Amino acid sequence: MKRGSFNSKLGFILAASGSAVGLGNIWKFPFEVSNGGGAAFLIMYLFFCFILCFPVIVSEIAIGRKTKKNAIGAFNSLGHRNWNFIGKMGVLCGVLILSFYTVVAGWVLGYVVEMVNGNFDISNNFGSYVNNIQNVFLYSILFMFFTALIVSRGVEKGIERAAKILMPSLIIIILMLIIYALTLPNSIDGIIFYLVPDFSQINLTVAGNALGQAFFSLSLGMGMLITYGSYVDSKNNIINSAALITLTDVGIAFLSGLIIFPFIFSSGIETEGGPGLIFQVFPKIFENLGDTTGVLVGSTFFILLSFAAITSTVSLLEVPVSYLVDEYKINRKYSVWIVAFIILLIGIPSALSQGKYEFFSQFITYFGSEKPIDFMTFIIDVSNDTLLPFGGFMITMYVTYIWRKKNLSEEISRGNPDYKGSAVEKYINFSISYVCPLILGSIFLITFLNKFFGI
Numbered sequence: 001m002k003r004g005s006f007n008s009k010l011g012f013i014l015a016a017s018g019s020a021v022g023l024g025n026i027w028k029f030p031f032e033v034s035n036g037g038g039a040a041f042l043i044m045y046l047f048f049c050f051i052l053c054f055p056v057i058v059s060e061i062a063i064g065r066k067t068k069k070n071a072i073g074a075f076n077s078l079g080h081r082n083w084n085f086i087g088k089m090g091v092l093c094g095v096l097i098l099s100f101y102t103v104v105a106g107w108v109l110g111y112v113v114e115m116v117n118g119n120f121d122i123s124n125n126f127g128s129y130v131n132n133i134q135n136v137f138l139y140s141i142l143f144m145f146f147t148a149l150i151v152s153r154g155v156e157k158g159i160e161r162a163a164k165i166l167m168p169s170l171i172i173i174i175l176m177l178i179i180y181a182l183t184l185p186n187s188i189d190g191i192i193f194y195l196v197p198d199f200s201q202i203n204l205t206v207a208g209n210a211l212g213q214a215f216f217s218l219s220l221g222m223g224m225l226i227t228y229g230s231y232v233d234s235k236n237n238i239i240n241s242a243a244l245i246t247l248t249d250v251g252i253a254f255l256s257g258l259i260i261f262p263f264i265f266s267s268g269i270e271t272e273g274g275p276g277l278i279f280q281v282f283p284k285i286f287e288n289l290g291d292t293t294g295v296l297v298g299s300t301f302f303i304l305l306s307f308a309a310i311t312s313t314v315s316l317l318e319v320p321v322s323y324l325v326d327e328y329k330i331n332r333k334y335s336v337w338i339v340a341f342i343i344l345l346i347g348i349p350s351a352l353s354q355g356k357y358e359f360f361s362q363f364i365t366y367f368g369s370e371k372p373i374d375f376m377t378f379i380i381d382v383s384n385d386t387l388l389p390f391g392g393f394m395i396t397m398y399v400t401y402i403w404r405k406k407n408l409s410e411e412i413s414r415g416n417p418d419y420k421g422s423a424v425e426k427y428i429n430f431s432i433s434y435v436c437p438l439i440l441g442s443i444f445l446i447t448f449l450n451k452f453f454g455i
């Protein structure tokens with residue numbers, strides 16, 4: 001069976017940026033920013049992305065490209081079977097993320113339809129909307145169906161082609177919406193909130209959230225970039241690609257803040273933030289724009305979100321699929337539909353966790369906390385805030401002590417002859433062995449103990 005590959009450098013960069021840019025940038029980022037002191041959170045997030053995450057991105061791509069294998073097989077292929085637990089954890093984490101991601105993406109898809117129909121009242125009914133189980137299932141299944149359709153066509157004809165159409169469209173929609181947002185009255189207040197830092201809000205919880213957000217947003221720490229990296233040829237310059245992916249991801253998160261905060265502040269709507277933020281506040285904002293403009297801007301906004309989400313769900317599905325195809329030689333189409341089906345089943349508790357069913361809505365109470373949390377939040381805590389940073393940490397350990405930095409340099413310099421001896425090499429090597437493990441490891445450990453055990 002011939003293994004898939006990206007047809008062009010641009011194709012890889014668009015697909016990997018497509019994975020990175022997702023609900024994390026447009027749905028999750030704004031409410032993390034508002035909980036974390038506006039720009040104070042933003043600054044920390046940028047620091048984590050460029051300083052801590054960048055060397056991990058480079059390492060994941062290098063491991064994938066060197067071995068031409070999936071997230072688990074890559075470790076076996078380098079002769080370190082004992083370390084393939086990093087990949088196993090990654091596949092598990094990808095499955096968990098995709099299970100709740102599909103539910104939220106289903107809400108988004110449903111909102112496109114509501115906006116097209118001018119049903120702005122939905123903002124007052126978000127609670128009952130997400131508990132309209134039939135609807136939620138219908139749209140989640142539909143979303144998974146489109147995702148599976150793209151992945152089943154393979155790397156070049158499916159993943160790469162979809163990214164080449166969706167990513168440029170996404171950027172155009174974002175720019176249009178920013179221009180529009182900045183012309184709204186009082187938009188400047190939103191910009192001030194967003195860009196003037198309130199450092200008093202920074203504490204360890206916020207730092208932990210910013211770290212989790214950086215990993216989630218960059219699709220890092222679960223072998224996604226090992227998988228996509230395995231479809232890249234050795235002429236590719238890994239450093240440049242990694243820089244472009246990071247810049248696109250961070251850039252789009254930043255730009256979406258320029259849409260969201262002016263919208264919120266110009267509408268004068270009081271919001272508590274949280275996961276409902278864009279679902280509860282935005283339809284109201286669109287309503288204030290008047291019927292025609294409201295329908296137009298509202299549906300464009302949720303189409304933007306759907307585009308962002310689908311290039312991410314595609315990459316999440318590709319991680320386990322690539323594993324089954326490589327290791328068990330199971331036909332791609334067959335693997336895709338089986339995995340998609342299983343993940344939909346795993347997502348059911350998340351879909352049921354929004355209030356109607358007490359068991360899932362008050363699923364677990366962590367030690368040292370009194371408030372029970374719902375199943376979806378629990379899965380997000382386990383996957384985003386725990387498994388991803390831990391996976392990233394283990395990658396830095398693996399590269400430093402097992403695979404060795406000289407092999408990393410060797411692989412990077414295959415598409416980048418000037419790399420060896422350069423300042424970038426020194427920076428990556430220093431960072432991967434000292435800065436990343438130290439900072440990543442300690443923030444991870446502290447937030448983990450704090451979140452789950454109240455220590």
Ligand code: PFF
Pocket residue numbers: 019020021022023024025094097216217218219220222224312313315316
């Ligand atoms: N980066 C995506 C987002 O910001 O929405 C989420 C994600 C996609 C995480 C793919 C992990 C992944 F492998």
